[in-house]
Amino acid sequence: MGYSALLRPRDEQSFARKSSHERQNRSSRRGRIRRTLRSAWQRCGPEFSGWKGQAHLFGLAVFSALVLRLAFPRWNVAIVAAVGLAPFLWAVANAKSGKQAFYLGWVFGAVYYYVLLIWLHVLIVYHPVIPAALVLLGLYLGLFKALFAWLAWRMARRGGTVYWAVAAAWVAAEYIQSLGDLGFPWGYLGHGLWRHPPLLQLTAWTGVYGLSFVLFWANHLLCDSTRALRRETSAPPARQLLARLAILAGFGGAVLLSHLGARHRVHSEDFYATPPATIGIVQPNIPQRIKVRSYSWDTPEEERARLQSEILRKTITVTDQLQSQAGADACDLVIWPETAVTDEFFVFRPAYETLFDDLATTRFGTALFFGATKMHVLRMGRFVAPEDLDLDDYRLHPEAYAFEFYNSTWLVEPGRGFNPTIYSKTRLVPFGEGLPYIQRVKPLAALISKIAGIVPLSAASKHVVYTLRGRDGSALLRFGPLICYESCYPDLSRKRVRRGAELLVIITNDAWYERTAGAASHQLQAIFRAVETRRWVARCANHGISCFVSPLGEIVAESDLAREATVKWHVRGVKELTFYSRWGDVFAWLTLAGTCGFVVLARKRQR
Known part of the structure; x- marks a missing residue:
């Protein structure tokens, strides 16, 4: 039996009137929406008819x-x-x-x-x-x-x-x-x-x-x-x-x-505030696909450890070549590129501290500056120091732990080990390293991260200037670090200079862009940072282009793209501030x- 047979005549008429009224309302709403869209298009959309x-x-x-x-x-x-x-x-x-x-x-x-x-x-x-x-x-x-x-x-x-x-x-x-x-x-x-x-x-x-x-x-x-x-x-x-x-x-x-x-x-002569310091740049030319596999959690743990060791071994070998060529003109500072160490658990493994102390003190005999990932572990929202991490507890209660990753720089000094000052990147690549504005809406941020394949990093807020010291502990010069994309922002270099940086050091990894124009397009930013602040700029890139830029914006030495290379130059620190460094934009x-x-x-x- 159909529904219409169950309705009395009056109910049938009421049902028909109600259905007709609902159809009219829907039609009216659609009409209002069309009129609103047409009005918005007329105000903002192109006037094709008038542009013939x-x-x-x-x-x-x-x-x-x-x-x-x-x-x-x-x-x-x-x-x-x-x-x-x-x-x-x-x-x-x-x-x-x-x-x-x-x-x-x-x-x-x-x-x-x-x-x-x-x-x-x-x-x-x-x-x-x-x-x-x-x-x-x-x-x-x-x-x-x-x-x-x-x-x-x-x-x-x-x-x-x-x-x-x-x-x-x-x-x-x-x-x-x-x-x-x-x-x-x-x-x-x-x-x-x-x-x-x-x-x-x-x-x-x-x-x-x-x-x-x-x-x-x-x-x-x-x-x-x-x-x-x-x-x-x-x-x-x-x-x-x-x-x-x-x-x-x-x-x-x-x-x-x-x-x-x-x-x-x-x-x-009075322009410079320090005697010449010899800076060496190491360009190991690690292919990006290998670097990605070395830190991707989709890679089996044994293979990940093997790749991390190979990357570190190759970088050390290229550094040996730099030091063997130096002779009596030994470097005061050797610079490695961004994420030269790809192990996220870098700060949790005591073996790294022993290794880098030996490299700086014995093998290279010079200070070593490099990039690596700094990981913060949080248990129930509270920070866990590396020495307090209980791996057994983590395996039993993984849901209680959260991780924050920072793109950071480290300085190791001969005879003194790791400098306690650590700089972490303050300006992240939008939608490459971070999700600006969107990260406040966690479900949406998680969805975009999954679709785009992004593992968001955390941004730091502290601006740091390192002091490079000789073996006797005397200060040679002060330098301000910039990591990769940060070199595009003149306000960041100005902040370093106003805090006392006499040299700017840029570390980056442009292997992402292979042999395209990306590396040179990024390199040109270093030239403007040098002229704006009247500072020497040392730029170290994993894949190229590594270079030294004078305070006049002249590239005095640079490496080839996509090759193992070392670059060395004598630089002098500058203290005076340009008008742009002092007053900005x-x-x-x-x-x-x-x-x-x-x-x-x-x-x-x-x-």
Whole structure:
């Protein structure tokens, strides 16, 4: 018997009215949702119907992104940084609306960062989600260029008096991109000059943002001069060109004076605070697939122990070669790369303490600085010291234990053993070593970690400066450590220098990127840290590129990529602080303040 036979006529009519009312409600809700989405799309989405015949503007944005990529490794065509942005600026100037300018900027930024970071695809063997992640990264970073394009279009409507404001908006967008846990100070316009140290000296005053400002001005000058010649602007071409050429010449004069002043100062004897110290760098060239297997808990324990021993043995052998070549010119400090020791239980095994004390005191006869993982064990939320760890209790009650992993550095001194000061990484690679903001939501963090194959590390908060001492205990120099990705952040190097660091030491493992442009793209950051702080930089990489960078940003010695190598140089400590080391991103703050001020004034005038 059907349900309808069980209903009385009145109940049947009531049921029909109720069903009809529910259908109307559902239809009404769907209608409201469609109207809301359509309204949001109309406000924020591209106006394709109004952009007919302007596809060439998006073509120019893509073309500009591809050309600008040539300023960076492996091509390193520096002149592109001064002209490659002009097609994009021309497209923004000819946009029909601020919304269209925004999307032009987004397309430009997304394409630019995708092709700039395309070498990250090599990580797909470790993280299958890399292709999708790279697209999302490009879209995210493209938003900063989109913000600039929208601002530039609005500013252009105010006339030629905002020429300075547009350049400030570009720098402000770069600066905002570097902020927060998702900050990514990579691929800035000024970075395109990395192979030309004489042009970099302005960064001791303004950071990379001063170079970006000058290069943007050159691009804008080219764009506006072209528009003036095509009669797209009302100002006479000759007057416009001469005025802006004069300003650009003034910028060139500032760059030249910075170079001359820096060279004179660095070559002065009183510039240095310490006698020369001999630093040796060891590049063992351990393939990344072997390093990963040596610490992966999916690897059988016996094989993991064997690989850890082989990695350590090879690094020691390459160090022996360095010391045998030194002769009478023995090293005061030998540097090994990031995670040179891949055993997570490094601090829990007393045999390592004996081994490294013997290496520093007897075998090498010099201080040894290296990277390794530091593991904290927590039982019921309480820290367990290495000497108090009860393995039997752990086997019986594994659920009571939790682990925290830190990417750390260690200094072993001859005759004194391990230095009690340990530095752990404070700035983690977003979605590579940590999950910024997401880690606060533990279920979501666990899900993303599982999908992406990420084992989140813990970030430390303490900034450390080591003191290198001779055998007699006297201080030779003080150095500040930077681990891998941290070398991209000028604020971290400034903190080390203000705490007394006379030398910067970068340890990294770029074997992840194999023979791609990734290693050179990362190396260029060391050049800017050297010039900004006027410090020698010693950069030690497992796979390359290891190098020494002078306070003028000159690479005085470097290794080849993907080879066993040793590099040695005499460096001297520097105590004095540059304007940028002392005051930081004042120039960037001014551009940001100027941009915000322009927006506020523009809104008041509209009212």
